[in-house]
Amino acid sequence: MAKTMFEKIWDNHVIHSESGKPSIIYIDLQLVHEVTSPQAFEGLRLSGRKVRRPDLTFATMDHNVPTKDRFNITDPISKQQIDTLSKNCADFGVTLFDLDSIDQGVVHVMGPELGLTHPGKTIVCGDSHTSTHGAFGALAFGIGTSEVEHVLATQCLQQAKPKTLEVRINGKLKPGVTAKDLILGVIAKYGTDFATGYVLEYTGESIRGLSMEERMTVCNMSIEAGARAGLIAPDQTTFDYLRGREYVPQGEAFEQAVAAWKQLTTDEGAVYDRVVDFDADSLIPQVTWGTSPGMGTDVTSRVPNPADFSTENERKAAEKAIEYMGLTPGTPMTDVTIDYVFIGSCTNGRIEDLRAAAAVAQGYKVSPNVTAIVVPGSGRVKIQAEKEGLDKIFIEAGFEWRDAGCSMCLAMNPDVLKPGQRCASTSNRNFEGRQGRDGRTHLVSPAMAAAAAIEGRFTDVRDWNFKVKQEA
Numbered sequence: 001m002a003k004t005m006f007e008k009i010w011d012n013h014v015i016h017s018e019s020g021k022p023s024i025i026y027i028d029l030q031l032v033h034e035v036t037s038p039q040a041f042e043g044l045r046l047s048g049r050k051v052r053r054p055d056l057t058f059a060t061m062d063h064n065v066p067t068k069d070r071f072n073i074t075d076p077i078s079k080q081q082i083d084t085l086s087k088n089c090a091d092f093g094v095t096l097f098d099l100d101s102i103d104q105g106v107v108h109v110m111g112p113e114l115g116l117t118h119p120g121k122t123i124v125c126g127d128s129h130t131s132t133h134g135a136f137g138a139l140a141f142g143i144g145t146s147e148v149e150h151v152l153a154t155q156c157l158q159q160a161k162p163k164t165l166e167v168r169i170n171g172k173l174k175p176g177v178t179a180k181d182l183i184l185g186v187i188a189k190y191g192t193d194f195a196t197g198y199v200l201e202y203t204g205e206s207i208r209g210l211s212m213e214e215r216m217t218v219c220n221m222s223i224e225a226g227a228r229a230g231l232i233a234p235d236q237t238t239f240d241y242l243r244g245r246e247y248v249p250q251g252e253a254f255e256q257a258v259a260a261w262k263q264l265t266t267d268e269g270a271v272y273d274r275v276v277d278f279d280a281d282s283l284i285p286q287v288t289w290g291t292s293p294g295m296g297t298d299v300t301s302r303v304p305n306p307a308d309f310s311t312e313n314e315r316k317a318a319e320k321a322i323e324y325m326g327l328t329p330g331t332p333m334t335d336v337t338i339d340y341v342f343i344g345s346c347t348n349g350r351i352e353d354l355r356a357a358a359a360v361a362q363g364y365k366v367s368p369n370v371t372a373i374v375v376p377g378s379g380r381v382k383i384q385a386e387k388e389g390l391d392k393i394f395i396e397a398g399f400e401w402r403d404a405g406c407s408m409c410l411a412m413n414p415d416v417l418k419p420g421q422r423c424a425s426t427s428n429r430n431f432e433g434r435q436g437r438d439g440r441t442h443l444v445s446p447a448m449a450a451a452a453a454i455e456g457r458f459t460d461v462r463d464w465n466f467k468v469k470q471e472a
C-alpha cells in the first residue's frame with residue numbers, strides 16, 4: 001500500500017502497538033539542553049539507572065548562556081542549570097558541546113551542523129522547536145522532561161500516532177520573499193492550531209527550491225501551527241548538505257545511506273488525512289502585529305481593526321494583542337517604529353540568515369534610535385561568518401556582534417527587552433513577555449530585520465533592495 005513519508009518512518013520505528021493505545025517507538029537520537037534535562041538526569045540517579053545509549057545522546061547549552069562574557073554567568077538559576085548539565089553529562093557519559101566548544105550553540109542549529117540529523121531518524125529533545133530537524137525528513141518532535149528521562153533510560157517513547165497533513169506550497173517565492181515569510185504566511189492564513197494532532201509534510205516546487213537552512217526555518221515553526229512535527233522529503237539538496245559532516249557515514253556507507261534515504265519519500269498515490277494549499281506566488285514579506293505567530297500580515301498592510309474579525313473570540317484576542325503591543329488599528333506597518341533588533345535563534349541564526357542580513361546592512365548605519373544585535377546560532381556559524389567578513393559589515397553598520405546562544409529569543413539570559421520596548425525579531429514566538437516583561441515582539445525575516453534596524457521602522461525589504469540599487 002502506498003505510504004506517506006511519515007508512515008514509513010513511523011512504521012520503521014514502532015516496537016509495540018495495541019489498538020486504542022499509544023505505540024512504543026524507538027528513538028534514534030536525543031538532543032539535550034540545560035533547561036529541560038536536570039530533573040530527567042536526577043530521576044535516573046534516584047532510581048539507580050544509566051543512560052541506555054550515551055552514543056545516541058548529545059548535549060549543549062544554549063538558553064541560559066550569556067552572549068557577551070559567556071563564562072561569567074551571574075544569574076544563579078542559569079548558572080546552576082549550566083553547571084548541572086556539565087556534571088550530568090560527565091556522570092552519565094553523554095557528549096557535551098560545552099561553553100568552550102566551537103560546537104556549542106542552539107541545540108537545533110548544532111545538531112544538523114554536526115550531521116547528527118539524518119533523514120528517516122526519530123529525533124527528540126525536551127524542546128518544542130525540535131521540529132526544525134524535520135527539514136531533513138527526520139521525524140523530530142519536542143518532549144516533556146519526564147519523557148526525556150524515559151528516553152534516556154530506555155531509548156524508547158510512548159506516542160499516540162499523529163495524523164498526516166500535506167501543506168502544498170504552490171508557485172514560487174518572489175525575490176525578497178524568504179522561507180520565514182512563507183511559514184509566517186502559512187500560519188497567518190491557517191492559524192496557530194490548524195495542525196494540532198498532525199505531522200505536516202511540506203510539498204511543492206518552492207519547497208524543493210529551498211536550501212537546507214531555509215527548510216529548517218520552515219520546519220522550525222511547524223510547532224507554531226500546533227503540529228507535532230514538520231517534514232520535508234530528503235532530496236539531492238539534503239544529501240549534498242550532509243555529505244562529509246562529522247556524524248554522517250563516510251565513503252561507501254554514505255552512498256548506501258543515500259540509497260535508503262531516497263526510499264523514504266511519500267509514495268505516489270499515498271493519502272494524507274488532510275491537505276491545505278498555499279500560494280507562494282502572491283506572498284510578500286510578512287510582519288506580525290500581535291502576540292501570537294498567527295497574528296501576522298503583509299508589510300505593506302496595516303495594523304488590523306479588531307472589528308473586522310469574523311468571530312467574537314478573534315475580535316477580543318486582536319483587541320488585547322493590539323493593546324499589549326501599543327499599536328493603533330489602521331496604522332501602516334511601515335509607520336511602526338522600533339527600539340531593538342534581534343537577528344538570531346534556531347529559526348534564523350544560521351549562516352545564510354546572517355548573509356541575508358549583512359547584504360542589506362552593508363554600507364548603512366543602524367538608526368540612532370535602535371539597538372541591534374546579531375547572535376550566531378552556534379560557534380561554527382560565528383567562525384564561518386567571521387571568515388566571510390560578515391562580523392565587520394555588522395559592526396561597521398552599528399550592530400553588536402555576539403556569541404552563540406538563544407539570546408533574545410526568550411528572556412532566560414541577560415539579553416532582554418525593557419518594558420515597552422519594541423523589537424523586530426527573527427525568532428519564532430511573539431508571546432507576551434517572550435523577550436522580557438512587557439516587551440513587544442514583531443516576527444520578521446533576517447533581511448526585514450536588518451532593513452528595519454537601519455530605517456528605525458518596518459520597511460518593505462523589496463523596496464529596500466530597489467533603493468540600494470538606485471543609490472549604487
Ligand SMILES: CC(C)[C@H](C(=O)O)[C@@H](O)C(=O)O
Pocket residue numbers: 035036063126127128129142410
Ligand atoms: C525552554 C524550552 C523548553 C522552550 C521550548 O520548548 O521551546 C524554548 O526553547 C522555547 O523556545 O520556548
Ligand code: SF4
Pocket residue numbers: 062063106107108127129345346347405406409410427428
Ligand atoms: S532559539 Fe529560541 S526557539 Fe530556539 S531553542 Fe532557543 S529559545 Fe527555543
